Amino acid sequence: MATANKNLSVYDKTTIPNAKNFRFGIVVSEWNSKITEGLYQGAVDALLDCGVPEGNILRWDVPGSFELPFGCKKMIATQQVDAVVAIGSVIQGETKHFDFVCSATAQGIMELNVQSDIPVIFCVLTDNTMQQAVDRSGGKHGNKGTEAAIAAIKMAALGR
Numbered sequence: 001m002a003t004a005n006k007n008l009s010v011y012d013k014t015t016i017p018n019a020k021n022f023r024f025g026i027v028v029s030e031w032n033s034k035i036t037e038g039l040y041q042g043a044v045d046a047l048l049d050c051g052v053p054e055g056n057i058l059r060w061d062v063p064g065s066f067e068l069p070f071g072c073k074k075m076i077a078t079q080q081v082d083a084v085v086a087i088g089s090v091i092q093g094e095t096k097h098f099d100f101v102c103s104a105t106a107q108g109i110m111e112l113n114v115q116s117d118i119p120v121i122f123c124v125l126t127d128n129t130m131q132q133a134v135d136r137s138g139g140k141h142g143n144k145g146t147e148a149a150i151a152a153i154k155m156a157a158l159g160r
């Protein structure tokens with residue numbers, strides 16, 4: 001199902017585990033900050049709505065999406081968190097750089113999920129245009145940050 005057929009901000013609280021004792025990390029890319037700040041706000045709003053205390057949310061910033069895997073790895077290694085949300089916005093430019101940044105970031109985050117016991121949620125928009133990014137960070141298609149926060153709660157609770 002494409003995002004166009006699904007609102008990213010819709011969730012059923014009856015299906016979400018109790019999150020009040022979990023600690024969440026959020027690593028935010030500074031590139032396209034208008035987009036990443038919207039994603040961050042969507043994630044925080046959802047965590048708070050699901051009962052996560054504000055003091056249980058830790059934010060770190062990194063320069064770009066390519067640095068997200070390292071930032072998440074360092075957070076997992078040095079902080080007590082039950083899940084991490086990696087937030088980025090990659091937008092196609094004139095060159096193939098988009099392809100390399102997207103694939104490296106996705107691969108790096110996937111490898112973290114394989115290698116560590118702390119789930120890392122892929123909240124990286126990879127859009128052809130700024131409008132597509134706006135539409136998915138609080139616009140007409142909802143907020144990928146909301147979706148990522150709900151995924152983080154569910155993954156933190158997995159097996160508990």
Ligand SMILES: Nc1c(NC[C@H](O)[C@H](O)[C@H](O)CO)[nH]c(=O)[nH]c1=O
Nearest residue numbers: 029031063064065066088089090091
């Ligand atoms: N063009 C975008 C980038 N590029 C920067 C890289 O992510 C990285 O910070 C740089 O190559 C230094 O290692 N990053 C994004 O997050 N979004 C973009 O659209």
Ligand SMILES: CC(=O)[C@@H](O)COP(=O)(O)O
Nearest residue numbers: 091092093094095097098
């Ligand atoms: C994803 C990118 O790195 C890209 O936005 C950079 O733009 P360009 O390909 O025009 O250098």
